[in-house]
Amino acid sequence: xxxxxxxxxxxxxxxxxxxxxxxxxxxxxxxxxxVCNDSVGSSNLVGFQKTxxxxxxxxxxxxxxxVGVAAGLVNGGFIPFVxxxxxxxxxxxxxxxxVDVAYxxxxxxxxxxxxxxxxxxxxxxxxxxxxxxxxxxxxxxxxVVPADPAQTRAAVRWAATAGxxxxxxxxxxxTPSVSADDARAFAFGRADVLRHGDGLTxxxxxxxxxxxxxxxxxxxERGIRARVLNVSTIKPLDEAAIIAAARETKAxxxxxxxxxxxxxxxxxxEVVVRHAPVPMxxxxxxxxxPTGSVEFLFGHFGLxxxxxxxxxxxxxxx
Amino acid sequence: MGGALTGNESQGDLRSTLSATIxxxxxxxxxxxxxxxxxxxVMQMIGRARLGHVGGDFSVTDILxxxxxxxxxxxxxxxxxxxxxxxxxxxxxxxxxxxxxxxLRGFFPVENLATFMQPLSALNGHPNRRKVPGVxxxxxxxxxxxxxxxxxxxxAKLAKAPWRTFVVLGDGELQEGSxxxxxxxxxxxxxxxxxxxxxxxxxxxxARTEDTNRLEPLAxxxxxxxxxxxxxxxxxxxxxxxxxxxxxxGRPRCIIAKTIKGKGVSFIEDRVEWHHKVPSPEQxxxxxxxxx
Numbered sequence: 001x002x003x004x005x006x007x008x009x010x011x012x013x014x015x016x017x018x019x020x021x022x023x024x025x026x027x028x029x030x031x032x033x034x035v036c037n038d039s040v041g042s043s044n045l046v047g048f049q050k051t052x053x054x055x056x057x058x059x060x061x062x063x064x065x066x067v068g069v070a071a072g073l074v075n076g077g078f079i080p081f082v083x084x085x086x087x088x089x090x091x092x093x094x095x096x097x098x099v100d101v102a103y104x105x106x107x108x109x110x111x112x113x114x115x116x117x118x119x120x121x122x123x124x125x126x127x128x129x130x131x132x133x134x135x136x137x138x139x140x141x142x143x144v145v146p147a148d149p150a151q152t153r154a155a156v157r158w159a160a161t162a163g164x165x166x167x168x169x170x171x172x173x174x175t176p177s178v179s180a181d182d183a184r185a186f187a188f189g190r191a192d193v194l195r196h197g198d199g200l201t202x203x204x205x206x207x208x209x210x211x212x213x214x215x216x217x218x219x220x221e222r223g224i225r226a227r228v229l230n231v232s233t234i235k236p237l238d239e240a241a242i243i244a245a246a247r248e249t250k251a252x253x254x255x256x257x258x259x260x261x262x263x264x265x266x267x268x269x270e271v272v273v274r275h276a277p278v279p280m281x282x283x284x285x286x287x288x289x290p291t292g293s294v295e296f297l298f299g300h301f302g303l304x305x306x307x308x309x310x311x312x313x314x315x316x317x318x
Numbered sequence: 319m320g321g322a323l324t325g326n327e328s329q330g331d332l333r334s335t336l337s338a339t340i341x342x343x344x345x346x347x348x349x350x351x352x353x354x355x356x357x358x359x360v361m362q363m364i365g366r367a368r369l370g371h372v373g374g375d376f377s378v379t380d381i382l383x384x385x386x387x388x389x390x391x392x393x394x395x396x397x398x399x400x401x402x403x404x405x406x407x408x409x410x411x412x413x414x415x416x417x418x419x420x421x422l423r424g425f426f427p428v429e430n431l432a433t434f435m436q437p438l439s440a441l442n443g444h445p446n447r448r449k450v451p452g453v454x455x456x457x458x459x460x461x462x463x464x465x466x467x468x469x470x471x472x473x474a475k476l477a478k479a480p481w482r483t484f485v486v487l488g489d490g491e492l493q494e495g496s497x498x499x500x501x502x503x504x505x506x507x508x509x510x511x512x513x514x515x516x517x518x519x520x521x522x523x524x525a526r527t528e529d530t531n532r533l534e535p536l537a538x539x540x541x542x543x544x545x546x547x548x549x550x551x552x553x554x555x556x557x558x559x560x561x562x563x564x565x566x567x568g569r570p571r572c573i574i575a576k577t578i579k580g581k582g583v584s585f586i587e588d589r590v591e592w593h594h595k596v597p598s599p600e601q602x603x604x605x606x607x608x609x610x
Contacts, residue, residue, distance in 0.1 A: 033476065054476065055476070057472060059499070059503050060502070060503070060506075062499035062502070062503065064461070064465065064495075064496040064499055065465040065468065065496060065499035065500045065503055066465075067465070068462060068464075068465020068466045068468070068469060068496065068500065069465055069466070069468050069469035069472060069500075069503065070469060071455070071465075071466050071469055072455075072465070072466040072467060072468060072469020072470040072471070072472065072473060072483075073469045073470075073472060073473045073476075074469075075404065075454060075455070075466065075469065075470050075473065076404075076469065076470045076472070076473020076474055076476075076477065076479075077400060077473060077477060078473050078476065078477075080469075095459055095462075096462065096465070096496075099456060099457075099458070099459055099462060100455070100462055100465070100466055103446075103456050104447060104448075104455060104456045105447075105448055
């Protein structure tokens with residue numbers, strides 16, 4: 001069951017949990033190294049650098065080289081965590097991610113920092129809203145989007161031992177905790193029902209999960225029992241959980257901090273349309289964002305409790 | 319699904335006894351003979367597949383031959399041994415030369431070469447490390463090999479391991495900016511366990527490099543990025559061998575191997591159109607007569 005998210009809940013920058021876990025893992029595993037692009041500060045790697053100065057490879061502002069170097073480090077026996085702002089990691093080095101990492105089958109852990117619209121006013125150049133669509137098309141690349149610090153910790157631990165090419169989307173925008181406890185917070189490939197319900201399902205990922213829970217609370221006041229499904233593994237998708245949601249609740253709203261073309265909503269729709277067609281609404285970022293803070297932009301695109309509630313009500317014909 | 323190739327135990331490591339004590343002239347003569355075998359194999363593969371990049375295959379043949387038959391510390395029976403030297407062919411379109419070299423070196427049976435680019439063959443137009451023993455990196459899009467090689471060399475440094483990394487680059491592909499990101503990084507990190515070899519045949523797919531996007535002064539450019547450079551005849555096995563084995567000097571080394579695209583066959587040499595032109599059956603026969 002989901003924890004209460006009634007305001008004012010404490011909120012967290014997931015990069016902190018990421019960095020603490022990486023340092024902890026690196027203490028006991030000498031093969032773990034970090035690779036970055038002049039992003040020691042923005043990837044929260046200052047502590048890692050102090051603890052393991054030789055094991056932080058900062059290639060400077062050169063993302064294509066950064067990802068290629070990481071593939072070579074795997075070839076040489078290491079487990080590289082590539083830490084870089086998500087828009088530049090995924091956009092600038094997309095072919096390296098496809099070829100050097102995924103097609104080679106080199107288990108590089110790509111950590112997209114500050115994804116979505118975290119950079120707010122810095123604008124669309126710095127927003128990473130296409131990453132899920134781009135990367136979902138790449139064979140053999142796992143995509144994990146933790147929703148809170150507990151999921152982040154568990155996802156980093158999973159990635160260090162999985163031996164799979166992977167993309168972790170690590171949020172900097174502060175978010176409340178949605179996990180009841182660390183032990184059950186995350187399992188690779190598993191979508192978690194955080195709120196039971198049969199009136200419709202809100203399928204959310206990352207920062208949108210806490211908003212989905214808030215929306216479910218608001219819908220409950222209107223007599224609609226919304227199920228909330230946290231999809232922290234975008235690929236491979238937990239198809240059984242999606243199919244169950246479609247069959248048992250008969251309507252689905254998806255919500256993601258990304259464009260809807262090719263992201264979570266599209267992934268869910270691909271399953272629903274094949275196995276259990278039901279009406280859907282997809283919430284996401286619509287085109288390049290105007291100027292504004294991340295909270296302003298969430299409101300602008302309806303990526304809020306009220307936006308989710310409105311989509312749910314429309315879907316229910318209310 | 320195309321199956322992966324397995325190693326060739328019976329053929330074994332034909333050249334593991336090619337020791338450092340061998341006479342230099344003897345070594346060069348042996349390499350020359352092997353290179354001719356490789357070129358003949360490439361011509362037969364491309365003639366059969368009706369596909370391939372014969373010009374670049376022939377310009378890089380002597381580089382690959384020298385590396386695999388005299389320089390690299392590799393064991394074809396243990397292609398993934400952690401302490402092996404790494405060879406990355408960044409110009410992955412010259413896969414026919416790489417496959418022929420690997421097969422003759424004993425990484426997989428020579429008979430497999432007949433499947434080159436056939437449906438479901440492990441021997442794709444560009445090499446796949448998950449299918450072909452001895453391939454370190456899947457390459458094809460240009461500008462990918464050197465960054466991966468820098469990562470390999472950095473790994474060996476971190477592990478304090480003695481193995482070395484060699485990256486074979488085309489000259490045209492140096493127009494890709496990622497190479498210079500990697501070159502800058504290797505120079506900065508003083509990776510003296512890394513050797514890049516530029517197959518300087520002066521031609522790219524559509525025209526001469528200097529008419530397309532000028533590379534010269536090429537050696538100056540590498541030196542400016544913190545590398546030492548050696549220029550040599552890329553078809554002279556003794557010169558290549560010396561360039562590979564000379565002691566390192568605290569920096570990565572770039573060998574600019576001056577080559578002739580299509581080297582070995584008179585009507586293919588130094589002609590732009592033979593980048594990926596396919597020889598007719600008659601031309602294959604004519605070429606094989608020259609490759610002796």
